Amino acid sequence: MSATLLVDIGQLVTLRSAGDGPRRGASLSELGIIQDAAVLCIGGKIVSVGTTKDALRDPWLKKNRKKIVEIDCGGRVVLPGFVDSHTHPVFMQPRLVDFEKRISGASYEEIAEAGGGIRSSIDGVRKASKSALTQKVSAVLADLASHGTTTVEAKSGYGLSLESEMKSLEAIRAAAHEWPGTVVPTFLGAHAVPPEYRVHSQERSQQYVDLVCNEMLPVVAKRKLAQFVDVFSDRGAFSAEETAQIFAAAERHHLALRAHVGQLSEMRLGPLLRYQPASLDHMDYVNDADLPALAQTDTVATLVPGANYFLGLSRYPDARRFIAAGVAVALATDYNPGSSPTLSMPMAMSLACTHMKMSPAEAIAAATINGAWAVRLAGSKGSVEAGKDADLAVFEDSDYREVPYWFGANRCVLTIMNGVPSGPLW
Ligand SMILES: [Zn+2]
Numbered sequence: 001m002s003a004t005l006l007v008d009i010g011q012l013v014t015l016r017s018a019g020d021g022p023r024r025g026a027s028l029s030e031l032g033i034i035q036d037a038a039v040l041c042i043g044g045k046i047v048s049v050g051t052t053k054d055a056l057r058d059p060w061l062k063k064n065r066k067k068i069v070e071i072d073c074g075g076r077v078v079l080p081g082f083v084d085s086h087t088h089p090v091f092m093q094p095r096l097v098d099f100e101k102r103i104s105g106a107s108y109e110e111i112a113e114a115g116g117g118i119r120s121s122i123d124g125v126r127k128a129s130k131s132a133l134t135q136k137v138s139a140v141l142a143d144l145a146s147h148g149t150t151t152v153e154a155k156s157g158y159g160l161s162l163e164s165e166m167k168s169l170e171a172i173r174a175a176a177h178e179w180p181g182t183v184v185p186t187f188l189g190a191h192a193v194p195p196e197y198r199v200h201s202q203e204r205s206q207q208y209v210d211l212v213c214n215e216m217l218p219v220v221a222k223r224k225l226a227q228f229v230d231v232f233s234d235r236g237a238f239s240a241e242e243t244a245q246i247f248a249a250a251e252r253h254h255l256a257l258r259a260h261v262g263q264l265s266e267m268r269l270g271p272l273l274r275y276q277p278a279s280l281d282h283m284d285y286v287n288d289a290d291l292p293a294l295a296q297t298d299t300v301a302t303l304v305p306g307a308n309y310f311l312g313l314s315r316y317p318d319a320r321r322f323i324a325a326g327v328a329v330a331l332a333t334d335y336n337p338g339s340s341p342t343l344s345m346p347m348a349m350s351l352a353c354t355h356m357k358m359s360p361a362e363a364i365a366a367a368t369i370n371g372a373w374a375v376r377l378a379g380s381k382g383s384v385e386a387g388k389d390a391d392l393a394v395f396e397d398s399d400y401r402e403v404p405y406w407f408g409a410n411r412c413v414l415t416i417m418n419g420v421p422s423g424p425l426w
Contacts, residue, residue, distance in 0.1 A: 001043040002419060003068040004390070005061065007052045010075035010398045012037030014049060015369045015383040021298055022328035022373035029361040031400065032383075039078070040068075041390035044419035049384055071414070071421065077400050079364060080384050081150025081181070081391035081415060082345040083371030086281050086302050086332035088155050088188070089140040090133055090168040092124035095337045102312070118158070118192050121337055125158040125168060133171035140335070140343065141179040145422060147344045148393030148412040150181045151382075153332075153375050155230055157188030162216055165189050169225035180420035182389070184375045186258065187226035189216045190238050190246050209242045213249035221253035228278065228375075229255045235265040240272075247275040256376060262286050263307070269294055279330065279374040284308070284317050295326035300374040303366075304334035305351035306342045319356035330370040331363060350407035360401040390419040 014032040023030075038055035040048045048055070055061060061068070097116035111117050125133065137154070144152055154176075156168035169185055176183035189212040197208040220226050229250035233243040237260075247257050257275050261267055263282035269290040272280065280294075281302040294301065303317040322329050331348050334340040342348070349363035358366065372382025380389045394414035395403055403411070414425035 003040070003042045003064070004416070004419060004421065005055065005068050005070045006039045006073055006078065006392065007055060007070060008075060009037040009039070009052070009073045009078045011035060011077045011400055012039065012049070012384060013077070013079045013364060013400050014385065015080055015365060016385050017383070022300055022370050022378070023365045024295070024326045024328050025323060028323065028329075028365045029359060031361050031364060033400070037078070039384060039392065041416065041419050044390055046384060046386055046388050046390050048386055071425070073394055075398055076413070077395045077397045077403065078384075079148070079393050079395070079400070079403065080368040080382055081393045081417065082148050082367050083151040083375060083377070083382050084144060084149045084332050084335070084345055085153045085279060085330055085371040085374035086304055086334050087140075087152055088157055088334070088336035089137050090125065090154070090156055090171055091121045091158050091337045092128050092132070092136060093120070093337065094341060095120060098338055118338060119195055121158040122160055122194060126161065126164045130167050130171055130174070133168060134174040137171050137175035138178060141175055141181065141183070143343045145179070145181055145415045145417060146412060147346065147410055148395070148415055149343070149345055150391035150393065150415060150417045151184070151372070151375065151377065152181065153184040153186055153228070155186040155188040156226075157191030157230075160189065160191065160194035162211070162219065165216055166219060166223075166225065169220065173225065179417075180422070181391070181417035182377070182381065184228065184377070185226045186228040186230045187216070187220045187255070188230040188232070190231040190242070192232065192237060205242070209238070209245055212246055217249050217253055217255070221255060227256055228258050230258045230260065232260040233267060233272070234260065234263055240267055244271055247272070247277075251275065273297060273299060278376050281332070281334075282307070282317065283322070284315065288321075291322070291325035291327060298328065298373065300328045300330045300370055302330045302332050302374050303352065303356065304332050304340060304348070305355055306340035306348050307334045308355070309351050310340050310342070316351075316355045319352065319358050323358075323362065328370055328373060329366050330374045331366040332371065332374075344410065346403050346411070347407060349404040353404045360404050363404050364400060390416055392416040394423070394425055
């Protein structure tokens with residue numbers, strides 16, 4: 001069994017347990033920092049956490065030192081590996097038409113007419129082979145790891161036909177199999193109504209919802225291709241009623257739930273909370289009256305400021321309002337070709353600090369332990385504690401606040417995923 005000992009950690013951010021449930025309010029700032037720390041990992045699990053001095057005095061460690069791989073962290077900062085709880089990695093091409101057209105002031109419709117928009121991603125996925133998609137997802141996973149992410153939620157959603165959605169989920173599964181980190185697959189057949197169903201609006205939209213519920217979902221469940229079902233619930237996407245239909249169908253198949261909500265317009269949360277989703281994501285537009293009910297649940301509000309940044313919006317999700325109300329907030333990249341082409345959790349955290357006024361400590365908790373809650377893996381991910389998976393990220397920094405401070409540069413020098421190290425320091 002492989003054993004790794006990290007020593008001489010300048011600041012180890014443990015995020016060790018601060019009570020039950022996801023972090024809320026003041027507990028978001030309790031990082032549980034250990035100075036001059038050491039972490040022992042055996043067989044992919046964290047076995048002990050403490051100071052370097054104590055670790056080097058430990059009789060078992062002294063006796064077995066030759067068999068243990070020792071990594072000197074040189075006084076650097078070590079965090080729990082990031083849990084990126086919202087990504088769309090299954091696509092073939094960047095959307096450069098959208099990028100350039102949007103800069104020049106084109107509308108969504110004008111971008112679509114110029115051959116951009118979600119349509120171009122759908123065409124790309126439908127035409128691609130499973131192995132081509134798998135290669136794309138594998139490259140994304142490698143890139144995520146190099147930025148400190150060790151657990152990632154990965155959605156389908158650019159196939160939007162039975163065959164192409166299953167192909168997308170199979171690509172996620174195949175890529176996950178080769179990656180030492182942890183992948184949480186999500187079926188997002190209800191990402192958009194595909195072009196062939198858009199002809200006669202409402203009636204055809206219901207036909208596509210029926211396809212998702214009656215044909216796609218049973219295959220996803222039977223083949224265990226996803227743990228979560230997600231719905232893009234918003235103006236111009238799926239209505240509250242359609243979302244409820246899809247949630248009810250997913251529940252019948254024992255799949256867990258999450259949704260994109262409030263990116264473009266306000267939608268009341270009550271009807272969705274009834275289904276106990278693990279996470280509601282974006283949340284740019286939320287009715288104040290819904291916050292007390294949301295705060296009573298373990299449903300996480302996952303904020304994705306990379307999308308606001310890349311779309312050039314001046315408005316960001318109101319993180320302070322959520323935190324003040326006791327809502328559990330997480331941060332994620334929303335990695336996707338249309339609105340958030342970044343794999344960097346430190347970038348998302350930097351935006352959370354500068355544009356959403358979250359403190360560096362809150363941003364770290366939101367990117368680790370609360371991300372783990374958002375994918376229902378808080379029992380094994382998101383903090384550095386004995387018994388949890390050995391998922392760690394080492395940064396070229398001596399103070400944790402530097403992680404969101406040095407924006408636009410990757411300062412992660414080592415990632416350990418389920419005990420497997422990779423990166424320049426290794
Ligand atoms: Zn998304």
